[in-house]
Amino acid sequence: MRIVAGTYHVEMDGGKWLECSLRGRVKQKVGRQVSVGDLVRVERLDDGSCRIADLLPRRSALSRHGVVRRREQVIVANVDQVAAVAAMASPSPDFSMINRLLVLAELNEVDGFVVLNKADLAAGAADEPAAIPADFQPYREAGYEILVTSAKGGRGLEELRERLIGRITVFSGSSGVGKSSLLNSLMPGLDLRVGEVGQRKGRGRHTTVAAALYPFPEGGYVADTPGLQYLALWDVDARALGHSFPEFREPAEECRFADCVHRAEPGCAVREAVKAGAIASGRYESYQALLREAEEGR
Ligand code: GDP
Ligand code: ZN
Numbered sequence: 001m002r003i004v005a006g007t008y009h010v011e012m013d014g015g016k017w018l019e020c021s022l023r024g025r026v027k028q029k030v031g032r033q034v035s036v037g038d039l040v041r042v043e044r045l046d047d048g049s050c051r052i053a054d055l056l057p058r059r060s061a062l063s064r065h066g067v068v069r070r071r072e073q074v075i076v077a078n079v080d081q082v083a084a085v086a087a088m089a090s091p092s093p094d095f096s097m098i099n100r101l102l103v104l105a106e107l108n109e110v111d112g113f114v115v116l117n118k119a120d121l122a123a124g125a126a127d128e129p130a131a132i133p134a135d136f137q138p139y140r141e142a143g144y145e146i147l148v149t150s151a152k153g154g155r156g157l158e159e160l161r162e163r164l165i166g167r168i169t170v171f172s173g174s175s176g177v178g179k180s181s182l183l184n185s186l187m188p189g190l191d192l193r194v195g196e197v198g199q200r201k202g203r204g205r206h207t208t209v210a211a212a213l214y215p216f217p218e219g220g221y222v223a224d225t226p227g228l229q230y231l232a233l234w235d236v237d238a239r240a241l242g243h244s245f246p247e248f249r250e251p252a253e254e255c256r257f258a259d260c261v262h263r264a265e266p267g268c269a270v271r272e273a274v275k276a277g278a279i280a281s282g283r284y285e286s287y288q289a290l291l292r293e294a295e296e297g298r
Helices: 023-028 095-107 134-141 158-164 181-188 238-243 246-251 269-275 283-298
Strands: 002-004 008-009 017-022 040-044 050-055 059-070 071-076 080-085 112-117 146-148 168-173 212-215 223-224
Touching: 008 040, 017 040, 050 181, 059 181, 095 112, 095 134, 095 168, 095 238, 095 283, 112 134, 112 181, 134 146, 146 158, 158 181, 181 238, 181 269, 238 246, 238 283, 246 269, 269 283
Parallel strands: 017 050, 080 112, 080 168, 112 146, 168 223
Antiparallel strands: 002 008, 008 017, 040 050, 059 071, 212 223
């Protein structure tokens, strides 16, 4: 559930939590770190203390690629989905951050979707479903689900709950969009201070991302991953990056060069699609920025 100064907080079947150490040979045996979200086997020692004796296989992981000594650094194991949370207004959406989060989901081959909160602040009658702003249509067209919510008015909370039950969800987005408020209304008793989720660590390229899981009453977990929204993309292959924008995939097949990274190459069908308005220019600009970042990182 969380790892604090070498102590592993493990939720047992049945919901009881134990504080465990890590048996030295677990690391050697599997050659990888035990991360938040991992399934482990715990043993009780003669002195009554508990330790992790074995690490079970992962079905997925959200990781920053190859940052630490060329090793994969897993942020959360067994992640099912990433929710990129934004607000209709106040603050206005940070699209480059939303794109970064969705790319992170794609690179790690987990589901990504958008939560558009503060629907109560959108223009229009309160009893009408809030229209998805034009700026968000490209996400829809790229195949991402958009859940419109209001932590204040309660709109969309049931749909969000359904989406979270039984899964491990990474919930991330700019400060102030309402992440703590949404989780508080979905997880009574959680009592996150409003403004708390993901705000404990500084921002920047070298942000450390320490995760913790919050159990969802109906099953499933929400992962708090401070700093994830600022995570720099390192060691990411340019082709993999292009592929992590779903709307690029089809046009990319028509690019003249098979290894086209859709920058200045002649005969680039992705750039053609941007010019023709079939790919949103904002998404393409984010792609270019991430491409530069990935290349610098390498
Ligand atoms: P976080 O930084 O993403 O965790 O955002 P918080 O949950 O701390 O919310 C930031 C501010 O937005 C607080 O003042 C909340 O009361 C407010 N807020 C959160 N959700 C909503 C909402 O759906 N509608 C409105 N109008 N305000 C909200
Ligand atoms: Zn191309």
